[in-house]
Structure formats: C-alpha cells, structure tokens
Amino acid sequence: MNQIEVITNKIEDLFYRRKKRILSVYFTAGYPKIDATATIITNLEQSGVDLIEIGIPFSDPVADGDTIQHSNHVALKNGMTIRMLFDQLRDIRNRVEIPLIMMSYLNPVYKYGIEKFCKKCHEIGIDGLIIPDLPLYEFETKYKAVFDSFNMKFIMLVTPQTDNERIRKIDFLTGGFIYLVSSTSTTGSKGKISNEQMQYFKRIHDLRLNNPLLVGFGIGNKESFVNACQYTAGAIIGSAFIRAVSKSDDLKASVSSFIKSIKA
Template sequence: MTRIEKLFSEKKQQKVLNVYCTAGFPKLDSTLEVMKSLQANGADLIELGMPYSDPLADGEVIQQSGAVALQNGMTIAILFEQLKEMRSIINIPVILMGYMNPVLQYGFENFCAKAAEVGVDGLILPDLPMYEYESEYGQIIKKYGLNLIFLVTPETKEERIRRIDDLSTGFLYAVSSSSTTGSNKDISEQEPYFKKLHDMNLKNPILVGFGIKDKQTFEAACKYTNGAIIGTAYIKALGNGKDVQMATKEFLEKIV
C-alpha cells in the first residue's frame, strides 16, 4: 500500500486536506521549511509545484510564485537536491505537480527515478495526454512505483471520467470549474457535479481543487468527495511578509 493509499484508507470518515506550495518560494531554500510547517499544522498531503515559465493551469498568484522561484534559481535538479533528506522529516505523502516540458528536458525516466529515490509518492502532469501515458510514459511511472493523478472537469463526459479513473492511481483531481487556479467562482454551485462524481462509484478517491480558499469552501467541496486541495490562498498567505511557520499556522488554523 502506497503512502497515498494508506492516507485515504485511514481517513475514510474524515476529509483529506491537500495543500499546494511552490518549490523555491518565497525563497530558494524555503521548500523544506514550508513542507515541515504544512505537516505540523494539519496538512494531510503536500502538492509541491515545480515552477515553469508557461504554467497553463495556474492562475496569476501561483504563476507569480513560480516566477519568483525561477528568479530565485529553482530548477528540478536543485529541487531533488533539496528533497534528498525529505523522508527523515516528512512522513505525509508528497506529490510533484508540474508540466512536461521541463520534465522531458531533465529526462523522463531520470526524473521518475530521482523522484522515487527521494521519496516522492506521485505526480500530477496536467499536459500529459492519456494516449501518451498509455503508450509511452505510464510504464516508466509504474516502474518507479509512483502514483499518477489525472484531472477531470465539469465538462468531462462520463465515459471519459471512467477511463481517467481507470488510468489514475492515488486519487482523482476534480477541477471545480473550467478556469485556472485561484478562481472566485462559488464552489457551492458545483455541488451537482461533485454529487455526480460521488454517485459514479469510482475506484479512486476524489479531491476537489481550484477555488478552495477557506473553511467554508473546503467544507462545500468535501460534501460529496474525499477532500480538497488549497493552493492560491496559501501562496497568498506565504507572500504576506510573515515568516513561514507563522503564516502557515495562522492560515491552516482557519481551515482544519
């Protein structure tokens, strides 16, 4: 059983909180400090963003944090160096989220091998097509024991949702609306969509992302799902000038 599977197994009656942070933000050496603070203050799972110059799914706030991280000098190689000792201090699941271009530049198999070596549990690669996953990259991901999480949206047809569910491992990422991260759309309006996913009895747990920013939106997103993902709101909290521990503690106290 992977760390992600174990998490969902142990929290069947509770809601899983996945928090996104950008590697190398607010400072190049902030990565592990941020992760430690998230773990200490109630996050169940960490989604660690690898900054990229053209992040298609990210809104302005996360784009800006990625730009800062790149200016700070963050690269995939530096990130793996920072994560070398991760498992001596971080025991909750960790997912790397990013885009195919920098991963391919690093070398896809090298990337997966290094991710597994440092203790990463899974990957979210929004621009990896299902066909390419099935025909080329899926075997490599499985070889290194990594979970691969696909995204679905309110527009995704039921047949395709079931196909994505078949291919995904770990959990299914349910995008709350067809927008970028940090959306201000009312999450409660998407209740029929979340209920539809729930009623499909999919094999994977479901986490809702995009537009989750406080306790109210977290609770609304969790009504028919296994939990939710918070990103933009936390990145804003980190960027307010307070130290990492204080910013994280104050932010998560309002959620969990």
C-alpha cells in the first residue's frame, strides 16, 4: 500500500513559473474586522496578487512600525487567536490556489506548540512560515526537521547588515524565497527607494543565490514596487495595504483598487 506522494509546494511552483514582478501582500488576521480573513484572501487572489502573508497578531511586535503595531493591537482587541484563525482558514483551499504563508512572532507559535502548529498549517494548505524572531541557529538546530516534515518553507530575513557568509548559509538552509529587508528599519513605508538601497539589492542579486529574492519593508506604492523588482523576483507590501483597508466598509473594493494602483 505504498502510495507515492508527490510533494509539491505552491511557493516553489510560483517561483518556478514566474521570475519577475511577483507581488506579495501581508495582512494582519483579525484586522480591520474579526471576520475579514477569507474576504481579504479571496479578493487578493482575484486582484492578481501572487503570494499572501497572513499575519498572526502579537501583543509585542518589535520588528514592526506604527501601522502594523496598530493592526496587531486592533486584531487582538477584536478577539483574534491562532485557534480562531485556523478555524477561519479551515476550508480556504476550496476557495483559493494562491500560495499562503503564515507570519508570526515566535511566542504564540511556541505556546501553541511548534510541531502542532506546523501540522495544522499543513492540513489547511499553508505553504511557508515567517517567524522573524526565530533565529537561524535555533531553526537549524531545533526546528528545521519539523518544518521540513510538514513541507513548510521557512523564509528568513536578510538585511543590509547580514554578511555574505551568513546569507549563503541562510540560502542553503531555508526555502521558498529570501525576504530581503530593504533597509535597517522596522516595517513601514519610507517613501522612495534610494540609490544606496538599489546598490544593496544588486549586491545580493549578484550573489546568485539558490532562492529567489523578494524585497520587503518600505514598499508602499507602484514606484517603490517597480524599483524593488529591478534586481529581484518581486516585493512585499504590508503597511501600505493595512492602511488601504483600515477605514473600508467595502473590503472587496478597497483591496482591488489598492492592488490595481500597484500593478497598473
């Protein structure tokens, strides 16, 4: 009864099919409303987004700027929990094909149980995890085997301060893509991409890594998206999207008009 399971991963598939101008969008689960999760995901897919990061809200998001701090705070006040999120996502794979990534700080996942969390993500059809405060050393020595066994791509951040040796190691140990943090900063739009940042993107591009690169932090409009894409496979928008849906009564319309403004 040995059934051969062909292990596929939607993030891998995406980067196999597409090499340029990939648009990934982050949103905080439970924001702006507790029941917005499925609406946001389905409308992001319909609007032509390529990849979605579902943020699990946390009380102490140290890597985030004001906008995402606020969305985390509101989402928790709305009553969002990991268990509720898993429940909301139970049937999501009947509705969308788009690759899905869970983004969380370590503590909520640790408290839930890392293996149990991966198992649940696998059952739902989640393809990857971003846990910014789970460092490479801990990942490599304690958790890589668990993530691999559930086919979860672990996506790590690289910053302007990460040296080449470490970038190579991250590239070797992780999968899906490398999250290129655009500058030494917390999340949130900074306006334009500077020449210095472009040089940094090119420097990482020239390392010819195995994993594709997506640029995140400070990407908030069409111009910064296009610039970020010049030396990379694409970019990630978070805070600007959170602002776009913050005051909306019509989520569908605001999701679609925001994505249009980026892709136009």
